[in-house]
Amino acid sequence: MVEPQSPEPLSPLEPEFHVGSHGNFEHGVEIILTETRPGSIVQLAAWPGEEKKLIAAIRTVTGLALPDGAGGGVSDGVKSVFGFAPGKFTVADEAEGLAAAFAKVVTPAIGTVTDLSHGRTAIRIAGPKAEWVLAKFFAIDFSLPAFPVGAGRSTAHHDVFAQIQRTSADQFDIYVFRSFARSFWKALCHASEEVGYEVQ
């Protein structure tokens, strides 16, 4: 669980996080980059055959109903969930305390709860060129029919593991290891320069 900190939790992006417009933005900003800073991020895994019970537990804790299918997911803007592997799900919440809430309903017979609140950094890329910038990083299909809103994908950029959830038609939330987050962020900024980006 994330311990309450004051006044603001530290971000690994801090030294490279420069609010404002950057790159080739004279023709307009086509990319918005932000850090979403969820209060909790957890990974849930069901034992074989227990997937349905785990999906029910996700609904109990978050109120979110997971759609069927590999990589299915949903977000209500505050809480998000998506499948990233068979029987495994990432859940994020603006509020703290997700791991404790899941520990009450995900019994040892159903599966496991891993608190990644300190282990991952969540970066949001939005705007009309979001697909285009991400296509430079990841060899997966970012088009809307192949990667619908809410869905999640597990992939890697230069061996840096990344989980990506599409949270709207032109918006993606990327979960990367906290220790790699700053270098990934810098790369994302460089890749966004040619279309103009704004850090918020």
Next chain:
Amino acid sequence: MLITCPYCGPRDVIEFTYQGDGNRERPDPASQNFEAWNAYVYDRLNPAGDHNEIWQHSGGCRTHLKVVRNTLTHEISSVAFMRGDHGRGDHGSAARRKAEDKS
């Protein structure tokens, strides 16, 4: 080369890690049968054609997969989850038997 992960869909081979020949039969860890261990460690069919392989989608969903890859063309004719299959992969067993019959 693309491998179509049954969970993630088609992905570049760079996301996968080769976990070895899928035809091997691992002896019981307590086994004292040195011939069986020798066969597990050293004996390979080395076919020119379809080959049973184990791959892990290490840069994706991280599941282990049984893959049939053609060693001449790199064509991948089947990919399935390993889960539920302990010991020697039964994938492409016809090709394995064919290779064994030749030897």
